[in-house]
Amino acid sequence: MTQALDEIKIGGMGASRKRVEDSRFIRGKGNYTDDIHLPGMLHMEILRSPLAHARITKIDASRAWDIPGVHLVLTGDMMATRNLAWMPTLSYDTQAVLATDKVRFQGQEVACVIADDPYIAKDACEAIDVEYEPLPVVVSPQAAAAEDAPVIRDDKENQDGNLIYNWEVGDAEGTDRAFEEADLVSRLQLHYPRSHPSPIECCGSIADFNRSTSKLTVYMTTQAPHIIRAAVALVAELPEHMIRIISPDIGGGFGNKVPIYPGYVCSILASILLERPVKWIEDKTGNLISTGFARDVYLDGELALRRDGKILGMRMRTLADHGAFFADAQPSKFKIGLMHSTFGCYDVPVAHLAARGMYTNKAPGGVAYRCSFRVTEAMFFQERMMHAAANDLGMDQAEFRRINLVRDEQFPHRTPFGFLLDSGQYKACLDLGLKAVGYEDFLRQKEEARKKGRLLGIGISTMSEPLGAGNSREYDILGIKMFDSAELRVHMTGKALLRTGARGQGQGHETTWGQIVAHELGIPADDVTVEEGDTDTAPFGMGTYASRSTPVAGAAIAMVCRKVRAKARKLAAHLLEVSEEDIEWELGRFYVRSAPDRGVTIQECAMAAYSNMPDGLEPGLENNAYYDPPNLTWPFACYIVTVEVDPETGVWDVLNMVAVDDCGVRINPMIVEGQIMGGLTEAYAMSNMQFITFDADGNCIGANYMDYMLPTAWETPGFELHGEIVTPSPHHPIGAKGVGECAAVGGPAAFVNAVMDAIAGTGVRNIDMPLLPDRVWEAITERHDVSGAPPVRSDG
Ligand code: CDP
Secondary structure, three states, X not given: OHHHHHHHXXXXXXXXXXXXXHHHHOOOOOOEHHHOOOOOOEEEEEEEOOOOOEEEEEEEOHHHHOOOOEEEEEEHHHHHHOOOOEEEOXXXXXXXXXXXXXXXXXXXXXXXXXXXXXXXXXXXXXXXXXXXXXXXXXXXXXXXXXXXXXXXXXXXXXXXXXEEEEEEEEOHHHHHHHHHHOOEEEEEEEEEOOEOOOOOOOOEEEXXXXXXXXXXXXXXXXXXXXXXXXXXXXXXXXXXXXXXXXXXXXXXXXXXXXXXXXXXXXXXXXXXXXXXXXXEEOOHHHHHHHOOOEOOEEEEEEEEEOOOOOEXXXXXXXXXXXXXXXXXXXXXOOOOOOHHHOOOOEOOOOEEEEEEEEOOOOOOOOEOOOOXXXXXXXXXXXXXXXXXXXXXXXXXXXXXXXXXXXXXHHOOEEOOOOOEEOOOOHHHHHHHHHHHHOHHHHHHHHHHHHHOOOEEEEEEEEEXXXXXXXXXXXXXXXXXXXXXXXXXXXXOOOOEEEEEOOOOOOOOHHHHHHHHXXXXXXXXXXXXXXXXXXXXXXXXXXXXXXXXHHHHHHHHHHHHHHHHXXXXXXXXXXXXXXXXXXXXXXXXXXXXXXEEEEEEEHHHHHHHHHHOOXXXXXXXXXXXXXXXXOOOEOOEEEEEEEEEEOOOOOOEEEEEEEEEEXXXXXXXXXXXXXXXXXXXHHHHHHHHOOOOEEOOOXXXXXXXXXXXXXXXXXXXXXXXXXXXXXXOOOOOOOOEOOOOOHHHHHHHHHHHHHHHHHOHHHOOOOEOOOOOHHHHHHHHHHOOOEOOOOOOOOOO
């Protein structure tokens, strides 16, 4: 208890310390890419394709070159002379930087203009004459798989269809046997629709090539600056030590700022050619139609069930729409990301997953929007399937989950797909959620209401999410192993500078990283400056996505602190004139075991490191650590939603939402709650309002915020959060698991299950998201499933 109180005093572990970065953010003093102005800077705009699939027969930029203030017009042919018309993607594919032969999606980059200001550049883009010869358009993976489908990627040798991968995992024969033995087979098919991460700040870069030093500095909106540095070095063949990537403040990433976009590459080339800084800031529509989309997967699966509710086996097939380029990042070994983490929290003896990915005439998809490489789709399908299966069995939703959840004594638990779940108390979390929502009472209320024609429903979603890629044995991107790093310098006065290879985008790293230092070294968090995002100063790291910061970079911070503490112990022994073995540690202080009153603080040790070190000991108090996690961390979440559906209109309102999250040890409970609330808000938006689709000509419908709704506090229901259950990760140095994405991953199924429960009497099995009122109303009145996002014609 005393230790916990001492921690709170110095802003250590468990303190709800106020976010230090907010002091600049809420005063408008953040320093985002667009805030940076360099002397002599020029501005770049991109000309995008209006068509989804067309051959380019001519590009004439002469009118654009003639506009006063234009310095450069880049086209695909010019890029090709420098071998830069195409670039490698993070998934071993290639992507057009500027189109040469064809355009393959609406919004694709065709040319760029660099001018004195962005308005001249925009006008000049409109003066570029491009002639297109339209080609047949493919907007669904099913159509892409048809025998006579046009080949979208005819630029690739040996690509005679639109298939990107055909990948499988698990035990097909064993799964077949489980299905033969089943009393009942429950099946569900659904579509997780395309969605967009939509960070408030769009993408952008300022490239600044200095010919006299040969140094290229790029300020950019990237979640993974070191990966970008490696990519620039390899693609542009520039020496790595002459490239400096700086991610200044980032206005939200959500996976959208992981891929490498053509705008970055073009601004770099333009700066090299013009020897002046070149700024590119994407507009909202550009961001919405051309940057990495998420989801767009068709899921089809079955559960083999015993009559008493035990799951005997699981089978799943996925068909993913990746758009024109397979450009999102995922571990090299796993073609569909971590889709095979599905059903991990249930004790399923045998399973098989077959996944296919297709090219279509859409912008690149598959981005892990607030999710760990496709786990959102995996968990959504899992929980929708659990809901359907419980109904097929005629079992209570909670009881069906309780029977199948992995039991406490089964940890570490190996799933049939090979994952090792580290720890958890799944049933306790479910029971806490049920108690908080008043489960039994609500079921009674629901029955009473039904007699009066009112439709109440309850939806449960329980899941465990794999967070914190690597380990390096299994996880790499383009061969670069997934680990992370931290570097700590303790100054003479006991203040400190911490740098990590992660890069926050609003998650509060500057706050929580200081808390880990406070916990490990007793240096008050306020005395620790945290820096991230500059490849010239930060140690190498794989970046921040997939909620990997706390599991990997957070662990590296704890480890570097321990190295520093080990050296401080030597200094303490010297100051106290005893041997190291006689020294004990308590928060912020070393003392003599036999005389606890005789002690020195960590600050006194720091001073001694520069002014009074023993003979033979290197001066200074600093170190670095690279952390290669032995396993992923597996937080658990239980989300329960109650709703009322209006049978006359299909409008549904959330009555209550309870969230129980066990993310291991919470560094900062307030920040964790903020992360969960943000994730639940996004989950709510995905389930009921966000709809971005494509018409038969490949026009992106919903590419503005009038149509694609971002929820505000007005639409968002209240959430009741519970963090009482804490199961530390046994392999993480401070027992923390990731949390940033859990609610966005597990939340959508709870909302959808609740609505499906409310309309259970109709016999409808599935409505695909978003559950817009007209779709729910159609299901109620027509008594059929409402599936997919059918292509609509732009001509009405
Ligand atoms: O990788 P990302 O930062 O997006 O996700 P995360 O590691 O789950 O962390 C999100 C935020 O929650 C960070 O500020 C973490 O330090 C904080 N957090 C925490 O305080 N306790 C945990 N057990 C997990 C995360």
